[in-house]
Amino acid sequence: MNAQVLLITMAIAFLITVLISPIFIPFLRRLKFGQEIRDEGPKSHQKKSGTPTMGGLMILVSVSITTLFVVAKFNPQAMSFEVFLMLFVMVGYGLLGFLDDFIKVAMKRNLGLTSKQKMLGQLFIAAVFYIIxxxxxxxxxxGIPGTTMQFDLGWGYAILILFMLVGSSNAVNLTDGLDGLLAGTAAVAFGAFGILAFQGHPQFEIAVFSLAVVGALLGFLVFNAHPAKVFMGDTGSLALGGAIGAIAILTKLEILLIIIGGVFVLETLSVIIQVISFKTTGKRVFKMSPLHHHYELVGWSEWRVVTTFWLVAILFAALGIYIEVWL
Structure with missing residues (x-):
């Protein structure tokens, strides 16, 4: 596998995203697809109301075009079912997120799809993924990371897949709350899986897909970094969450996802802890959950929170790569 091809992949995805964004963002603004800011969120976020959302569509377009082009151009025999399976999960969860966003901005229902509707959609896509x-x-x-130990789950593997895809899509979705936060942390996590697919588990198509996501996210960051000109919305966050779960499964690095996606795990745990604490004791452990809002409310600037979380994501990714490649 040629490393230059992977750099070309990132460059193509980056350029596609950067080139279509100046066209797409004004289009979203004309359609009045602006983000509604919930009243219970940090007051500083109210000024973001009306910022175009559904920018995740740009990521989906960029990743899909780049992946199909690079695989077909440089290694046509790698155009396997895994390529289409990764795209199916990403686009499937992206469409589910698009419905959620559309209901919020076009139908003025701030909560979008109901939790039951969203869960059924997530489970359906995960079930199709398992059947294939x-x-x-x-x-x-x-496998247990860093060891040669393996456990065959049999039919229980189906349950694991459902849990991973639904869990990762929701965990990544929770992380999307500040300008550039998810784009940066997700780029790091996908980059780690891209490295492992390139070096530790040679799978050309998965490495290409992973680094296409990285390139698209870096291009998106040009417009999503603080102050954001566009948000990815659930269209992007659900798609990214489903995609990284699919990659972890296809590379047989299921457990390592917990480490490489450590930021997403911490964000989810903060919500779970907050809910359990409030329901059992009436007290909140954090000033607000998910975790990034807690640090905002203790006085950190938005940019400080985002860059700190990016650094933590890099540390988690480096730890995951170290465990898998060198232990």
């Missing part, structure tokens, strides 16, 4: 893997005799074992 099952029909291709995909191995049902999981």
């Amino acid at each position: 893997l099952y029909r291709h005799d995909f191995p049902t074992h999981i």
